[in-house]
Amino acid sequence: MKQYILTHGNLLTMRDRTIKYDTDILIRDGKIQKIGRNLTASAVQEAAGPVNGINSEADAWKCEADALNGETKILDISGRYVMPGLIDSHCHYDADYMGKMFLACGVTSVRNMRGYKRHAEYAAETLAGKRTGPYIYSSGPIYDGEDPGIPDNSNEIVRTEADVEQAIEYTIRNGFLWLKTYPSIEPELYRYLLKRARQQGLPVCGHMSKKLDDKVLADAGYYCCEHSSSLPSHNADIRYLAESGMWFTPTQAVCETLPDYVWNGKTLPELEHFKDLPECERESWESRNRKIIESYRSQGVRPDIRVVISRGRTFLEYSDRFMAGTDCAYPGIIPGFSMADELEKLVELYGCTAFEALKAATVNPAAHIGLEEKKGSIREGMDADIVVLAGNPLADIGNVRKVSMVFQGTNLYDEETIRAYGSEAGFLKKEEIEFIHW
Ligand SMILES: [Zn+2]
Structure with a gap:
């Protein structure tokens, strides 16, 4: 013992x-x-x-x-200050190097929002103590309809009811917790998907719909809206979703990458922890970002970030069912370190108190996942997922960056280990990393 x-x-x-x-x-x-x-x-x-x-x-x-x-x-x-381990409520854990970066930042669990078989294996290995990284709770793959607006669309396309059945079957068989949808599924097929998923007890999360009224999704029990940019444009509709009990993950930091990199001249190397990413990842982000910039500039689309923020704030006016998610590792969103950025944005831009922001990274996602009896708060009998901070996060939310010790179940990561975990990916060569492809 x-x-x-x-x-x-x-x-x-x-x-x-x-x-x-x-x-x-x-x-x-x-x-x-x-x-x-x-x-x-x-x-x-x-x-x-x-x-x-x-x-x-x-x-x-x-x-x-x-x-x-x-x-x-x-x-x-x-x-020092002790709080429950953070849960990044929207991430893409697509390479093994990310595991230690998450832990270095006090992220002891993640909600992975595109899962294939290998993610399910990562989740099982982590639970069995064979992999260093946060616990993984994952959706299945992303299911969408035909969308000519997405070049090189790597999402799974559903065209028929049989495709829907297959999507549900794959998601359940691999132990994924949510079926994830993108907005271009044809309306009748979408209704069918929502009905069939509901019959089988599988919650549906994602980017809502372009072709079906969002209220129809809410009425069908759509479980979570990902990104402030996916919310409807009218306040009354946002209120309807909020009051339906739908969950919401603003991912404000990633919403800002679009105006920042495409229009405001920000560059990736400006990011404090960009150097802590593996070189091959830095190169890949630079090249993906170039494509994103070209594509948006050529379309002349210049989204107003204030509109996105105001939609997110409207949701928060009517509901406290929201979670702090980063959408790492989208270019510009660094695994682990971006968690503090998102929490700061919830306070500075969404008007949350520090306590509400921290709830969005602990209590709320634990409830969303169905783990409120094990994770997300500290009380006797619960899992020992704990972060020790060198400053009071209620006094200044930025103190979540001052991680000095992390417990994750039976694992203790001390200050020295944390420091090493936060920077060692920067020295990894491509062949030393497993990237999850599908
Ligand atoms: Zn995402």
């Missing part, structure tokens, strides 16, 4: 906005066993056994020494 006691931490359980100062946490077998004061003393007493007890100071010292040298590791985290 290996156990840890984190002592004298300032605990933000995320069950409410208070901080429990000077609190200890006992972690055993990957679970939060106990929360309270002076847990070290009780652990020492337990080590001494119920019969002998601790009769003298000398005994106490001996027991403490045994505890320290043996099964219990005591970590003094005085002055």
Whole structure:
């Protein structure tokens, strides 16, 4: 039995906005066993056994020494802040190098939004402790109709009811949690898909529809709208979706890449952590970004980011069912590090309090995934997915960048490991990386 006691931490359980100062946490077998004061003393007493007890100071010292040298590791985290591990609620975990970057930034789980068989294998390997990276909860592939607007469309195209059945079957068989749709599926087929998915208990998430009224999707129980840019243009319609109980992932940071790189002259190397990506990834992003820039400039489309923000804000006025997702590794959105960017945007642009933003990265996605009894907040009996920060994230949301320790179940990543994990991908050669293709 290996156990840890984190002592004298300032605990933000995320069950409410208070901080429990000077609190200890006992972690055993990957679970939060106990929360309270002076847990070290009780652990020492337990080590001494119920019969002998601790009769003298000398005994106490001996027991403490045994505890320290043996099964219990005591970590003094005085002055630091403890919160639940972050959940990136919209990502594309398409290369193995990303796993350590996520952990370095306190992201202990991800919601992967395009899953193939290999992603399902990654998820199982992570759970079994054979892969270093966040736990993976994934949708299946992206299903769309014919869309001539997408060059080199790599999405799965559904043309017939048989295709819909196959999509549902593939998604369920691989253990994926959601069926993901893009907006060009033909209306009648879309209705059929929503009906069949619902009958089989499979929630549908994605980019809504270009051809079907969004309210029809809401009425059919469409589970989550991805990206502020996918929301309808009229406030009344956004309100309708919000009040239907639909979830929403704004992904504001990725929405901004379009105006930033296409029109505002931003470049990828300006990003603080661009150098921490593998060289081959940097090259691939540069080339993809060039294509995106050319395509949008030639179409002359110049989206107004203020409109996108105002749609997202409207949703948040009527619902608290929203999640912080980054859409990494879209060019410009760095795995792990972009999580803090998204949280800052929720505060600065969407008017969230720091607590609401943090909920969007913990409690909310845990509920969305159906894991609220295991993850997303800190209480006895829950999974030990924990981030230790060197600053109070409620006082300044930017303090989520100051990760000093991460627990993920039975794994402890200390400060040195975190620092290494945050930068070592920058030294990887292409042949050392597994990219997931489909
Ligand atoms: Zn995405």
